[in-house]
Amino acid sequence: MTRYCKNDRVLEASVKLLESSTFELNEENDQATAVFMTREMAKNAGFSLADEVMVATAVSELATNILRYASSGSVRVTVIQRGDERTGIEILAEDKGRGIRDLKLAMQDNYSTAESLGLGLPSVERIMDEFEIESDFGQGTRIRARRWL
Ligand SMILES: Nc1ncnc2c1ncn2[C@@H]1O[C@H](COP(=O)(O)OP(=O)(O)OP(=O)(O)O)[C@@H](O)[C@H]1O
Ligand SMILES: [Mg+2]
Secondary structure, three states: OEEEEHHHOOOOOOOEEEEEEEEEEOOHHHHHHHHHHHHHHHHHOOOOHHHHHHHHHHHHHHHHHHHHHHOOEEEEEEEEEEOOOEEEEEEEEEEOOOOOOOHHHHOOOOOOOOOOOOOHHHHHHHHOOEEEEEEEOOOEEEEEEEEEO
16 A cells, blocks of 8 residues: 655544545536535535635546546545534545556656646645545555645
8 A cells, every 4th residue: 555645644533523424426417516515524524615615626536536447436425523612524545446556756747647737636736725635556555635724
């Protein structure tokens, strides 16, 4: 298993999970649902319109990758809390697809094995405050990311 973390920082474990929704991804419609519901959850958690769109964009990119490279998987979106006040949104994107051989390469701007823009993963890393990607080549990919209010 290989791992890449934004700023070399593993996600902090002491975070409280509040309400959470899991979206199974098997076809394009599922992605639209996940994106729409993420916006609702971010709005209800107190995110500004701009932040709501940012988090939904991250879900959109991760869901697109799952459908494109792994065919199916899931995205779980959770409202999280750190300490007594800091609220955030956590995204967990998982699939059992072919995985990623070289994470450092995959995280670079414009790297794509699909002749696409190669901007999805690096954008998600920029949008989210915390970001971690793990992959077993041949066995799947798991991404966890958080954005704080
Ligand atoms: N869930 C996944 N399973 C397997 N490979 C993946 C997965 N997500 C990303 N990759 C690999 O990482 C590369 C980079 O992903 P990224 O989302 O940054 O770019 P892209 O999907 O190629 O292009 P864009 O997102 O800009 O349309 C992909 O081309 C693909 O090879
Ligand atoms: Mg992509």
